[in-house]
Amino acid sequence: xxxxxxxxxxxxxxxxxxxxxxxxxxxxxxxxxxxxxxxxxxxxxxxxxxxxxxxxxxxxxxxxxxxxxxxxxxxxxxxxxxxxxxxxxxxxxxxxxxxxxxxxxxxxxxxxxxxxxxxxxxxxxxxxxxxxxxxxxxxxxxxxxxxxxxxxxxxxxxxxxxx
Amino acid sequence: xxxxxxxxxxxxxxxxxxxxxxxxxxxxxxxxxxxxxxxxxxxxxxxxxxxxxxxxxxxxxxxxxxxxxxxxxxxxxxxxxxxxxxxxxxxxxxxxxxxxxxxxxxxxxxxxxxxxxxxxxxxxxxxxxxxxxxxxxxxxxxxx
Numbered sequence: 363x364x365x366x367x368x369x370x371x372x373x374x375x376x377x378x379x380x381x382x383x384x385x386x387x388x389x390x391x392x393x394x395x396x397x398x399x400x401x402x403x404x405x406x407x408x409x410x411x412x413x414x415x416x417x418x419x420x421x422x423x424x425x426x427x428x429x430x431x432x433x434x435x436x437x438x439x440x441x442x443x444x445x446x447x448x449x450x451x452x453x454x455x456x457x458x459x460x461x462x463x464x465x466x467x468x469x470x471x472x473x474x475x476x477x478x479x480x481x482x483x484x485x486x487x488x489x490x491x492x493x494x495x496x497x498x499x500x501x502x503x504x505x506x507x508x509x510x511x512x513x514x515x516x517x518x519x520x521x522x523x524x525x
Numbered sequence: 526x527x528x529x530x531x532x533x534x535x536x537x538x539x540x541x542x543x544x545x546x547x548x549x550x551x552x553x554x555x556x557x558x559x560x561x562x563x564x565x566x567x568x569x570x571x572x573x574x575x576x577x578x579x580x581x582x583x584x585x586x587x588x589x590x591x592x593x594x595x596x597x598x599x600x601x602x603x604x605x606x607x608x609x610x611x612x613x614x615x616x617x618x619x620x621x622x623x624x625x626x627x628x629x630x631x632x633x634x635x636x637x638x639x640x641x642x643x644x645x646x647x648x649x650x651x652x653x654x655x656x657x658x659x660x661x662x663x664x665x666x667x668x669x
Contacts, residue, residue, distance in 0.1 A: 399576055478644075
């Protein structure tokens with residue numbers, strides 16, 4: 363689609379690692395969500411796990427409302443971890459570690475944790491299932507977090523923090 | 526449950542294969558050096574979109590739960606904007622989101638536990654805050 367409309371050199375510039383890994387990976391991500399949907403009717407998202415799992419250790423009403431889904435959400439998350447491990451063992455050839463600084467991961471994680479729960483979804487709930495549902499709420503959510511994330515990441519880069 | 530596990534496996538494999546479990550690759554997108562992420566997100570959304578369009582016509586209810594096939598529709602309010610913006614700050618700073626963080630553990634990136642700890646802390650903070658607010662209000666506002 364996109365690639366055929368552009369000269370080859372520009373394509374290489376926009377996609378220095380090609381598009382196969384992204385397109386194929388994306389199909390698998392979608393397929394995983396579809397398998398769950400076909401069997402259960404559930405449009406799965408990844409971030410509710412954070413709150414539903416907290417219901418095991420906290421009796422705050424906000425977490426307890428996810429009690430009924432907390433068991434399958436753990437199974438889903440374990441599946442995600444193992445699925446990625448299968449990729450790591452057979453394609454990646456061992457473990458890979460990020461160079462992003464722990465303070466960024468921790469602080470960013472706090473913002474992600476607050477934001478995804480207040481904003482009713484994350485990149486999988488809004489981005490994959492919500493956009494797939496043509497939900498206006500999700501599309502607005504995705505546009506919002508994409509724009510803010512782009513500005514944030516560019517600022518981080520401007521301040522000379524890398525990677 | 527086994528089906529959810531299999532779905533999770535495929536989902537996680539996709540996140541690994543697409544390199545989304547690597548914060549650097551997400552940051553490359555946000556910093557405009559590699560636009561591949563668009564193919565992952567929209568590729569996945571097209572696949573789910575097809576299923577969301579077809580399944581309700583094929584069958585009324587899901588075989589395992591008896592739930593009606595529907596779409597993922599959530600009501601819009603300003604929380605979507607506020608939460609989305611907060612999420613964006615975190616995502617832009619760290620390059621990691623919840624699903625990709627779980628997958629990142631799977632590819633052996635244990636440094637990501639920092640991000641996971643942060644996410645649980647963030648989710649806990651907002652949950653505590655909203656639980657208390659819901660309790661103090663006589664007419665509880667819609668809790669999502």
